[in-house]
Amino acid sequence: MTQTENILTVAHVNEHGQMTLPEEYLRNHSPTPDSAFLLVQVGDSLVLMPEETALNELSELVQEAMVRHGVSINDLIAATMAARAEIVRREFGDLIESAP
Numbered sequence: 001m002t003q004t005e006n007i008l009t010v011a012h013v014n015e016h017g018q019m020t021l022p023e024e025y026l027r028n029h030s031p032t033p034d035s036a037f038l039l040v041q042v043g044d045s046l047v048l049m050p051e052e053t054a055l056n057e058l059s060e061l062v063q064e065a066m067v068r069h070g071v072s073i074n075d076l077i078a079a080t081m082a083a084r085a086e087i088v089r090r091e092f093g094d095l096i097e098s099a100p
Contacts, residue, residue, distance in 0.1 A: 009022045009024060009025060011025075011048075029050065031050065035050060036050075036051035036052075037049065037050055038050075038051050038054045040054075
């Protein structure tokens, strides 16, 4: 973002609940008619961000954390499988093990 860009813009919602993005945003970010956005509630506010941007940022944070803690993809998959098995055991007990 350059210093000449506004960081605060107003968008309006019409009677159908649709939001119109300001021309400045459309010019600077070039969303397409198929663009998806995330709405994140922060207190009483809503933060609107392009879905791709949010997913890329989240992916980078996860990758950095994995590298920092020495966790591989295989470690992550194994931990996910173990957590899933624990949830099933907790929810259904030994029913699955004792099934004929």
